[in-house]
Amino acid sequence: AQSVTQPDIHITVSEGASLELRCNYSYGATPYLFWYVQSPGQGLQLLLKYFSGDTLVQGIKGFEAEFKRSQSSFNLRKPSVHWSDAAEYFCAVGHFNKFYFGSGTKLNVKP
């Protein structure tokens, strides 16, 4: 069965520091991979997606993610975090009609 693991429940970084959020998936074929962000009280907004091709994908708000098939990972990165990036981040795998979401990583940003 497909599964998505986000091993970090909470992460705190200082404003201006770099960020990496981890995501591992279990899936038998080439996955469709997504990162979403959820600000408090809001719906989910797509940050970026990977379907095929270049394994380094660029998204909105300065985020990028790298697909590593050998590690079954799709980690999200940002070189310099802003206070407005504080939110909950979800990794997801798409398979046919379903999305499988990770449990989320809550990002806190220290001034």
Added chain:
Amino acid sequence: DTAVSQTPKYLVTQMGNDKSIKCEQNLGHDTMYWYKQDSKKFLKIMFSYNNKELIINETVPNRFSPKSPDKAHLNLHINSLELGDSAVYFCASSQRTSGSIGEQFFGPGTRLTVL
């Protein structure tokens, strides 16, 4: 121009009541979904409709009944509400391509509180 909208945004009700949540998308997508997000933020798919046809029906109590009058609308009716139904319910839509999945666009959510 809201892409995926849900009403109401907040819903507070007593146990045993029946309530409905409505969802509309103006993206021209052919597939719509209902998700439940629990207090720990875990998101789980409940239902999905493609071109008004039910294609995903996860293990959900039959007190929950989705209805899709057309491709742009997906409603969720809940009978005999229980305390455990308290959650945030998200509607989403996507366009299927070549039998696979496209990115999903989410509504703002409906926070249901059952007292």
